[in-house]
Amino acid sequence: xxxxxxxxxxxxxxxxxxxxxxxxxxxxxxxxxxxxxxxxxxxxxxxxxxxxxxxxxxxxxxxxxxxxxxxxxxxxxxxxxxxxxxxxxxxxxxxxxxxxxxxxxxxxxxxxxxxxxxxxxxxxxxxxxxxxxxxxxxxxxxxxxxxxxxxxxxxxxxxxxxxxxxxxxxxxxxxxxxxxxxxxxxxxxxxxxxxxxxxxxxxxxxxxxxxxxxxxxxxxxxxxxxxxxxxxxxxxxxxxxxxxxxxxxxxxxxxxxxxxxxxxxxxxxxxxxxx
Amino acid sequence: xxxxxxxxxxxxxxxxxxxxxxxxxxxxxxxxxxxxxxxxxxxxxxxxxxxxxxxxxxxxxxxxxxxxxxxxxxxxxxxxxxxxxxxxxxxxxxxxxxxxxxxxxxxxxxxxxxxxxxxxxxxxxxxxxxxxxxxxxxxxxxxxxxxxxxxxxxxxxxxxxxxxxxxxxxxxxxxxxxxxxxxxxxxxxxxxxxxxxxxxxxxxxxxxxxxxxxxxxxxxxxxxxxxxxxxxxxxxxxxxxxxxxxxxxxxxxxxxxxxxxxxxxxxxxxxxxxxxxxxxxxxxxxxxxxxxxxxxxxxxxxxxxxxxxxxxxxxxxxxxxxxxxxxxxxxxxxxxxxxxxxxxxxxxxxxxxxxxxxxxxxxxxxxxxxxxxxxxxxxxxxxxxxxxxxxxxxxxxxxxxxxxxxxxxxxxxxxxxxxxxxxxxxxxxxxxxxxxxxxxxx
Numbered sequence: 271x272x273x274x275x276x277x278x279x280x281x282x283x284x285x286x287x288x289x290x291x292x293x294x295x296x297x298x299x300x301x302x303x304x305x306x307x308x309x310x311x312x313x314x315x316x317x318x319x320x321x322x323x324x325x326x327x328x329x330x331x332x333x334x335x336x337x338x339x340x341x342x343x344x345x346x347x348x349x350x351x352x353x354x355x356x357x358x359x360x361x362x363x364x365x366x367x368x369x370x371x372x373x374x375x376x377x378x379x380x381x382x383x384x385x386x387x388x389x390x391x392x393x394x395x396x397x398x399x400x401x402x403x404x405x406x407x408x409x410x411x412x413x414x415x416x417x418x419x420x421x422x423x424x425x426x427x428x429x430x431x432x433x434x435x436x437x438x439x440x441x442x443x444x445x446x447x448x449x450x451x452x453x454x455x456x457x458x459x460x461x462x463x464x465x466x467x468x469x470x471x472x473x474x475x476x477x478x479x480x481x482x483x484x485x486x487x488x489x490x491x492x493x494x495x496x497x498x499x500x501x502x503x504x505x506x507x508x509x510x511x512x513x514x515x516x517x518x519x520x521x522x523x524x525x526x527x528x529x530x531x532x533x534x535x536x537x538x539x540x541x542x543x544x545x
Numbered sequence: 546x547x548x549x550x551x552x553x554x555x556x557x558x559x560x561x562x563x564x565x566x567x568x569x570x571x572x573x574x575x576x577x578x579x580x581x582x583x584x585x586x587x588x589x590x591x592x593x594x595x596x597x598x599x600x601x602x603x604x605x606x607x608x609x610x611x612x613x614x615x616x617x618x619x620x621x622x623x624x625x626x627x628x629x630x631x632x633x634x635x636x637x638x639x640x641x642x643x644x645x646x647x648x649x650x651x652x653x654x655x656x657x658x659x660x661x662x663x664x665x666x667x668x669x670x671x672x673x674x675x676x677x678x679x680x681x682x683x684x685x686x687x688x689x690x691x692x693x694x695x696x697x698x699x700x701x702x703x704x705x706x707x708x709x710x711x712x713x714x715x716x717x718x719x720x721x722x723x724x725x726x727x728x729x730x731x732x733x734x735x736x737x738x739x740x741x742x743x744x745x746x747x748x749x750x751x752x753x754x755x756x757x758x759x760x761x762x763x764x765x766x767x768x769x770x771x772x773x774x775x776x777x778x779x780x781x782x783x784x785x786x787x788x789x790x791x792x793x794x795x796x797x798x799x800x801x802x803x804x805x806x807x808x809x810x811x812x813x814x815x816x817x818x819x820x821x822x823x824x825x826x827x828x829x830x831x832x833x834x835x836x837x838x839x840x841x842x843x844x845x846x847x848x849x850x851x852x853x854x855x856x857x858x859x860x861x862x863x864x865x866x867x868x869x870x871x872x873x874x875x876x877x878x879x880x881x882x883x884x885x886x887x888x889x890x891x892x893x894x895x896x897x898x899x900x901x902x903x904x905x906x907x908x909x910x911x912x913x914x915x916x917x918x919x920x921x922x923x924x925x926x927x928x929x930x931x932x933x934x935x936x937x938x939x940x941x942x943x944x945x946x947x948x949x950x951x952x953x954x955x956x957x958x959x960x961x962x963x964x965x966x967x968x969x970x971x972x973x974x975x976x977x978x979x980x981x982x983x984x985x986x987x
Binding site for chain 1: 601617620621623624625626627628629630631632634635636638639642660664665666667695715716717718719749750751913914915916917918920922924926929931933935
């Protein structure tokens with residue numbers, strides 16, 4: 271089986287064993303037909319073998335990479351590794367720690383560090399009619415500053431399991447860093463690229479009664495973008511710097527929210543205000 | 546050698562993980578006096594780049610009752626090592642295959658050791674790939690091929706050095722160093738040719754070639770102690786110990802014969818002797834006379850191991866590691882600094898700038914910039930720091946490009962309505978932020 275993660279990034283794995291299921295649980299939307307492989311890109315060949323202790327060793331193109339204590343730990347390990355592989359072979363776009371969706375024809379980039387709630391919010395919005403682009407890795411093309419879809423399955427951490435009861439039938443994966451997680455196989459939307467119309471810095475805060483919104487100045491937005499850029503400004507220099515300069519002029523808000531529903535209302539309100 | 550209890554514990558753990566005999570009983574083990582011994586232990590692990598290795602051994606961490614917070618950080622480092630290792634492997638094989646027909650390369654140092662010594666690529670962090678070519682013509686060919694492939698020169702070319710200026714690909718976030726020799730100064734005549742002839746293909750990875758076990762140990766032993774101050778010395782010596790421990794009887798004889806033939810016995814022996822003392826590894830070669838290498842290596846370990854009176858360098862590294870641990874961020878996080886209007890106001894109320902009295906000129910530091918609104922986003926590629934300059938500080942920074950005399954700059958900007966006090970304060974902030982620098986008046 272094969273998955274195309276980018277213009278220069280193809281992954282292959284045998285259909286036998288737990289490996290292809292693990293890749294599929296994260297990257298199902300990237301599946302490609304092996305028959306269409308023209309041989310121009312050498313795929314990263316994945317393999318998983320049981321070692322003496324019953325753990326799985328992940329191999330990539332012949333080399334032992336890392337050990338997964340169980341089949342449940344395989345998908346999160348692959349998620350991180352293959353995200354890195356996809357980003358580091360991607361020459362046409364900057365990468366940010368951000369979720370991204372298109373709501374009412376407007377592109378929203380939700381920028382923030384781990385734990386800010388951007389994945390959960392991306393999923394909530396996608397389930398409520400937004401066009402899903404990505405949950406934690408936003409690719410923005412250097413050339414025209416457009417968001418590009420990277421529709422991997424949305425990672426839902428244990429704290430948000432209750433928000434998505436339909437996931438209760440899905441397997442729980444053991445991430446050695448993030449703890450128990452589940453994957454929501456969000457459908458890739460019809461829109462695959464879109465300009466950024468609003469930048470949101472989400473922060474979940476259960477103690478609030480209502481969302482708290484504050485507008486960001488271009489300088490604040492610029493510094494947030496730099497902090498959340500993969501590889502900082504060094505990656506793709508000087509194009510990333512130019513891109514940050516362009517994106518910093520997009521309307522941006524800091525949004526503390528007590529629930530996804532209230533965040534959605536605030537985002538839609540900000541989009542309408544910006545029209 | 547004096548070692549703290551925490552360093553001794555770390556040595557013991559590394560030995561247990563690899564079946565090395567253990568630290569010498571002659572080590573002078575003392576309490577470090579650290580308020581939090583585990584924090585001190587962590588600093589040693591981090592500074593010597595052993596986080597990924599230990600993080601891959603949760604049973605070992607449990608056996609030695611490493612606190613949960615540190616265990617979690619180590620395991621996370623191992624997982625990140627896996628992410629990094631997967632891509633690095635893919636890129637190494639891609640580069641090896643790309644160059645195979647024109648300028649075949651031999652993987653050196655970490656690029657070879659991570660495959661041949663460690664069970665998993667996730668076990669060893671690595672900042673760059675070192676590749677050996679047989680001569681300068683092939684190096685030039687490889688260089689052209691990599692430059693056409695997205696790599697860019699990153700650093701200065703040193704004449705007659707054993708490797709060319711590093712090549713860096715900012716998208717792949719990898720640096721490659723192309724070597725034509727293993728050491729500087731060069732190995733004795735004939736030694737390199739013999740090591741190249743003896744190179745081996747790594748069976749499980751098509752296209753990957755490396756030195757044979759003798760060559761790998763010779764190179765790593767010399768490299769391990771080459772820069773005792775600014776290297777992960779303990780990890781390097783640990784690797785030398787582990788390699789020596791794995792040597793067969795035949796390989797031990799072969800190593801002795803090779804080093805004697807080329808007069809390398811002492812050069813290789815320094816690291817082996819230290820590895821023997823710290824990890825109980827077989828020394829394999831006659832003990833060299835103790836000299837400056839041993840002195841500096843022991844100084845380095847004692848500096849970084851003494852909690853109370855460390856020099857500025859190790860204090861700095863220690864503070865950095867502590868901060869990173871607290872903030873749960875990686876070494877590569879971008880430091881941020883805002884030198885905008887607020888900074889200028891603060892500086893206006895502070896001391897008068899010292900450079901005025903010394904009759905020095907100023908000049909802006911070269912930065913990459915992009916306008917954001919009426920301000921300027923500036924990036925210093927040399928330091929990796931990012932600055933946001935307000936309209937006022939941006940104007941002053943730009944004006945300093947043309948006018949290097951601070952007094953004349955004040956007059957110039959005064960005409961635009963910026964008071965000399967504000968200009969002086971802004972220059973002080975820019976100077977403190979490293980965005981302008983002083984130079985002697987020409």
